[in-house]
Amino acid sequence: MGLFDDDFYSTRVRRRSRYWPRGSSRALGLRPGSTLRIALISSLTSSVLVAALFLLWGGGGRSPEPESMPAIAGGQSYVETSERIISASEKVRPAVVSIINLTTQALELQEAGDFEEGELPYNTSMGSGVIFKKQGDKAYIITNAHVIQDAGEIQAVLVGGERKKATIVGKDIITDLAVLEVGSDGINTVVELGHSDKLRVGEMVIAIGNPLGFGDSLTQGIVSSTKRIIPVSINQDGNYDWEQEVIQTDAAINQGNSGGALVDLNGKLVGINSMKVADRGVEGIGFAIPIDQAVPVLNALMEKGKVSRPYLGVYTMSLGYYLDGIEMNGLDDPDEEEGSEDTGEPREETDGEAFEPAEPVVPKGVTKGVIVLEAVGPSLDAGLKFNDIIIALDSTAIGSTLDLRKYLYHSKKIGDSLKVTYYRDGKKHTLDVKLTEKADAQE
Structure with missing residues (x-):
């Protein structure tokens, strides 16, 4: 007899145990069907444990993406940046016009019948402009003063192809800015002015204009410098007689882009494209007049037709x-x-x-x-x-x-x-x- 009355601590062996092989479930004291229940419980426990570990280590309930999009500064993906460029261009493009300057010589050739109707004389100059104000039946366009130099007749071509005759409100060759006036019918978009002083080096910008006569053209780049000082020959005689503070960008700016818009990714005007270094071996260097410097000049031109100095x-x-x-x-x-x-x-x-x-x-x-x-x-x-x-x-x-x-x-x-x-x-x-x-x- 054992020290305790219960069988758990008893040294006696049950007679039925001799009929089951060693190591079997019956030998271990398990009834038939217990193995299946243990397997199911173990499987469920493992599944719950794996799920808990996934949530604990950052799964956050989100489905894993097969490929993550590369990101740029600020955590924005390239897809998001592309969409911002598209949105900004759609917002600004209707406010950007092509400027056709029929010089006095071009008008003389046209009147002489040397060119067919609709054909532009060879010495016609082209540029770009930005609609920045609409008042009553008039709309006002910013452009460069050199774009309308020696003008006999000026035409503004809207993004949809409609041509409007433009008159000069005022110009200032020191800052290379001018304001034109056209009828406002058919014009529904006016550019929103931004702040060039808030631009940062490396920020992405868009140049919109009429390069080489290809109207409604768009290029993109980054701000290379927010306050680049360059010498300017006002009379283009080779002698530098002024210095201009400009925005430098690598957005492609070619002949005809002058007077066009430089905008940020919010679709706000931050500069007026003005010059391009096009010397041999030089690429990707364009300049724009900062809008914060342009606004006082534009106000003076609107008020008096000139800048008093x-x-x-x-x-x-x-x-x-x-x-x-x-x-x-x-x-x-x-x-x-x-x-x-x-x-x-x-x-x-x-x-x-x-x-x-x-x-x-x-x-x-x-x-x-x-x-x-x-x-x-x-x-x-x-x-x-x-x-x-x-x-x-x-x-x-x-x-x-x-x-x-x-x-x-x-x-x-x-x-x-x-x-x-x-x-x-x-x-x-x-x-x-x-x-x-x-x-x-x-x-």
């Missing part, structure tokens, strides 16, 4: 060009938008004979400044003369025509007094000039 009234050339032996074949006017032109004729005549002007007297050691080629208006009234060499305005040294123009436009206002330091016949002098607004007759 302080007027000194001197035709000059940089002293450095003279000292380097450069001929005076393109005279820069630092404060006349249209500049001046050397006709090759003598400046004065005496008794019917040509008079050759005297050379300026350049003091020893003076290498920077501007030579006065002609004084008119305020500078003439103050006493400046031909061959005077201006070396400073107020207390700011002036080394070139570019320096003179930048100081006038950035530091002075109409009505201000300006102290001019100059050399005449080798001797230093100073005088005061009261800056005025240029009269329309002086344009």
Whole structure:
């Protein structure tokens, strides 16, 4: 007899156990059918455990994707970015027009019957524009001033192909901006202005315009620089007489894109395409005028048809060009938008004979400044003369025509007094000039 009354701890062996093989279920004390139940329970337990581990380790109830889309900065997929480009272009394209400039020469050829109806003369120029305002029965278009240069007749071609005759509201060649006016019938889209100051290097942008006459053309790229400073030859005579702050982008900008829209992926206008570096071996460098800088100019053009700036009234050339032996074949006017032109004729005549002007007297050691080629208006009234060499305005040294123009436009206002330091016949002098607004007759 065992120490305990129950069979669990008993040393006795049941008589029936001898009939079952060792290791069988009956030998283990299991009844028939127990094995199947254990297998089912084990299978269910394993399934529950696997599901719990999947949820715990980030399954989150989401179905696994066979392939994940590559992402760009900010977590946006390429598919999402492509859709934003499409949406932005659909939003802006109806507000972008092609500009056809029938120059005076082109009109003469057309009137002479040298071209069939609908055929454009060979010297017709083309560009782009952006509808930025609609008021009553008029709509207003931004473009570049150089796009409408020497215009005889200007036409704006809408995205649907309709042509409208345009008139010039105003232009400013310093900033290369102009505003055109057309009838508003058929125009339902006006571009939304963005903020160029909020652009970031690397941000994707879209250029829309009329390159090479292919209207309603779209290219994309990134912002390479938000504030690139480049020198500009306003009169295209090879002499730099202004500096422009521009947006640099690698979006393809070709001939005809000038005046078109540079927009962000929200479909907002951030720049006006203006220039392209197209030298040999250079690609992917385009420039646009920042819209935040353009808006004050556009407002002035809408209000007065021009941008009023302080007027000194001197035709000059940089002293450095003279000292380097450069001929005076393109005279820069630092404060006349249209500049001046050397006709090759003598400046004065005496008794019917040509008079050759005297050379300026350049003091020893003076290498920077501007030579006065002609004084008119305020500078003439103050006493400046031909061959005077201006070396400073107020207390700011002036080394070139570019320096003179930048100081006038950035530091002075109409009505201000300006102290001019100059050399005449080798001797230093100073005088005061009261800056005025240029009269329309002086344009």
